[in-house]
Amino acid sequence: MAHYPPPQSQQHQYPPAPHYGGQPQPYYQPQQQQHQWGLQPQPQQQYFSPQGQPMTGVMPPAYDGSVNPETGLPTKFNPKPKYNDLWALLLFLVQLAAFVVLSYFAISRVKDNNDTRGPGNKPALGFLTLPGLITLFISIGVGAVFSILYFFVTQAFPRQVIKVTFAMSIILYLAVAVYYLYRQLWLPGIIGAIFGVIYATMWWFWRSRIPFASVMLSTVTSISKAYPATFVLSFLGLFLQIAYSIYFMTTIAGTFDLYYDTTTNSIPTKLQVLIVFCFFSFYWTSQVLENIVHTTICGVFATFYFMKGSPQGMTKSPTAESFKRACTTSIGSICFGSLIIAIIQTLRAIANMARGDGDGIMQFIACLIDCLLACLQGLAEYVNKYAFAQVAIYGKPYIRAAKDTWHILQDRGVEQIINDNLIGNVWGMAAILGGVLSGLASYLYLRFADPSFNINGQFTVIIVVMGFVMGLQIVFTVGTVIDSGVVATFVCLAEDPAALARTKPELFERIRATWPAVVQGVHY
Numbered sequence: 328m329a330h331y332p333p334p335q336s337q338q339h340q341y342p343p344a345p346h347y348g349g350q351p352q353p354y355y356q357p358q359q360q361q362h363q364w365g366l367q368p369q370p371q372q373q374y375f376s377p378q379g380q381p382m383t384g385v386m387p388p389a390y391d392g393s394v395n396p397e398t399g400l401p402t403k404f405n406p407k408p409k410y411n412d413l414w415a416l417l418l419f420l421v422q423l424a425a426f427v428v429l430s431y432f433a434i435s436r437v438k439d440n441n442d443t444r445g446p447g448n449k450p451a452l453g454f455l456t457l458p459g460l461i462t463l464f465i466s467i468g469v470g471a472v473f474s475i476l477y478f479f480v481t482q483a484f485p486r487q488v489i490k491v492t493f494a495m496s497i498i499l500y501l502a503v504a505v506y507y508l509y510r511q512l513w514l515p516g517i518i519g520a521i522f523g524v525i526y527a528t529m530w531w532f533w534r535s536r537i538p539f540a541s542v543m544l545s546t547v548t549s550i551s552k553a554y555p556a557t558f559v560l561s562f563l564g565l566f567l568q569i570a571y572s573i574y575f576m577t578t579i580a581g582t583f584d585l586y587y588d589t590t591t592n593s594i595p596t597k598l599q600v601l602i603v604f605c606f607f608s609f610y611w612t613s614q615v616l617e618n619i620v621h622t623t624i625c626g627v628f629a630t631f632y633f634m635k636g637s638p639q640g641m642t643k644s645p646t647a648e649s650f651k652r653a654c655t656t657s658i659g660s661i662c663f664g665s666l667i668i669a670i671i672q673t674l675r676a677i678a679n680m681a682r683g684d685g686d687g688i689m690q691f692i693a694c695l696i697d698c699l700l701a702c703l704q705g706l707a708e709y710v711n712k713y714a715f716a717q718v719a720i721y722g723k724p725y726i727r728a729a730k731d732t733w734h735i736l737q738d739r740g741v742e743q744i745i746n747d748n749l750i751g752n753v754w755g756m757a758a759i760l761g762g763v764l765s766g767l768a769s770y771l772y773l774r775f776a777d778p779s780f781n782i783n784g785q786f787t788v789i790i791v792v793m794g795f796v797m798g799l800q801i802v803f804t805v806g807t808v809i810d811s812g813v814v815a816t817f818v819c820l821a822e823d824p825a826a827l828a829r830t831k832p833e834l835f836e837r838i839r840a841t842w843p844a845v846v847q848g849v850h851y
Contacts, residue, residue: 349471361497411724412659419662426608429601430574433581439452441540462772466765466794470801473761478805480486481753482548486541489749492756497526499756524590533745538841540749546834547812550631555593556646557624562618565804568613575609603677610672614665618715622661624652624811625818636830649719660725664711671704710736716811716818735821743817754806760798766791 410416481488511544551557620689623690626649634641643646653661675697682693709773710732717728736743770791773781781787820827820838824847 385844410656411788412663415663416659422608430578433578433585436585437581462769462790465772466769466797469768470761470765470798474802474805475762477757485544488753489537492753493530495521495756507654536745542837542841543813544750547809550810551812554627557627561620561804561807567616579605606676607673614668618661618665619653619761621811622715622719623650624808625716625815628812628815629720629819633826657718663725667707671700675700716815758802761802762795762799766795
């Protein structure tokens with residue numbers, strides 16, 4: 328590959344490029360980075376596809392070569408990103424302001440109630456003493472150490488980790504089925520057995536995709552290790568979610584106290600409307616916080632994909648720059664996509680309330696509606712995950728990003744879902760194991776240290792459960808970075824595989840060797 332990339336010169340003729348299966352190689356116009364990444368267009372050159380082995384029945388990466396005459400950049404790129412979907416941002420700010428105003432009066436009510444509560448009525452919070460906090464820090468420490476160790480093991484042995492975690496999933500489902508059947512709980516036992524058989528069948532048909540998933544997992548972990556700020560951002564998002572959840576629960580409690588009709592012991596219509604609004608606001612804000620993190624991380628991996636190894640080179644602070652885009656030009660699109668999920672979640676909450684208050688027929692109808700909404704929510708969340716990657720990479724408005732995502736899903740089909748499941752299962756099983764280890768560490772401390780606040784064991788279950796949840800969340804938070812990186816890389820590879828061939832030919836060859844068809848661009 329002496330001529331890859333072509334030398335910087337004034338000559339316009341290059342030696343013939345290597346052939347795939349004896350066919351002449353097309354040249355590709357360089358896809359310089361748009362102002363979305365704060366870069367200026369570079370002088371145009373001609374790039375040839377990288378050297379490689381013959382590809383039986385598969386053409387090299389397709390790129391139509393259409394260029395914007397004003398910028399010299401590919402037409403599908405957005406050279407001048409602007410604030411998209413501003414109406415969604417304004418609507419989000421309005422509902423957030425309304426929630427803050429409501430929370431002021433609600434939290435004031437909670438504070439007044441606490442001030443007038445007698446000493447004997449205060450909740451027992453003995454586990455929040457120093458020994459109790461030590462147990463929580465132990466849980467956090469065990470979860471963090473396990474996440475770090477698991478991360479490096481995943482990077483070093485991706486194929487083995489994928490195989491082991493998938494086998495553990497099958498064993499877990501079958502073990503649950505055996506336990507429930509032994510207890511003569513037939514329905515959950517049969518369901519567990521069905522899922523175990525389904526996972527075993529999936530393993531048999533998905534084995535051929537393990538090499539590609541291994542390359543993706545190894546690549547993404549290596550990139551994320553080079554940019555640790557992505558993990559810092561992910562944990563910051565977790566802490567904000569926890570803080571906002573506490574804020575929400577306090578507001579709900581105060582709102583209930585503020586408007587509950589004590590004379591008739593009933594919930595008036597006004598309170599019902601406010602509770603629905605509070606849940607809607609909580610869902611929407613939580614989705615926005617989560618998707619800002621996801622969009623930022625996608626932007627970091629896209630920056631690496633297009634710029635690492637290019638004439639422009641990497642930017643100085645890819646995480647900070649991607650976060651800035653997510654909070655400025657892309658925030659409206661994030662609010663738009665998050666609104667769709669928030670509406671579905673709110674409707675599910677209403678259905679659950681109706682299921683609890685209605686008669687048999689109403690409960691059945693509410694259960695059916697909740698099931699349908701759950702399926703719709705899962706589909707919308709899956710599309711959003713890839714749509715926000717489009718928003719982060721190309722600065723697209725949400726509707727266009729969702730349409731392009733649907734084209735990718737149609738073009739890649741079940742292969743993309745297989746890739747997601749193989750890699751997602753790695754961190755799903757890790758999160759369960761991390762939670763178990765954190766909970767076990769908390770229990771061992773209580774067992775051997777025997778702190779004074781837990782002499783009778785009254786807080787053992789609470790602290791062990793909290794330890795499990797903390798360990799689970801810590802591993803999930805690390806897995807969020809990996810998941811977002813896989814999504815961004817998959818989108819970039821689907822949209823423009825030729826860019827990877829130009830900037831990182833060795834990685835391109837590894838991917839092409841495991842799944843030749845994936846190096847063909849998506850056909851719109």
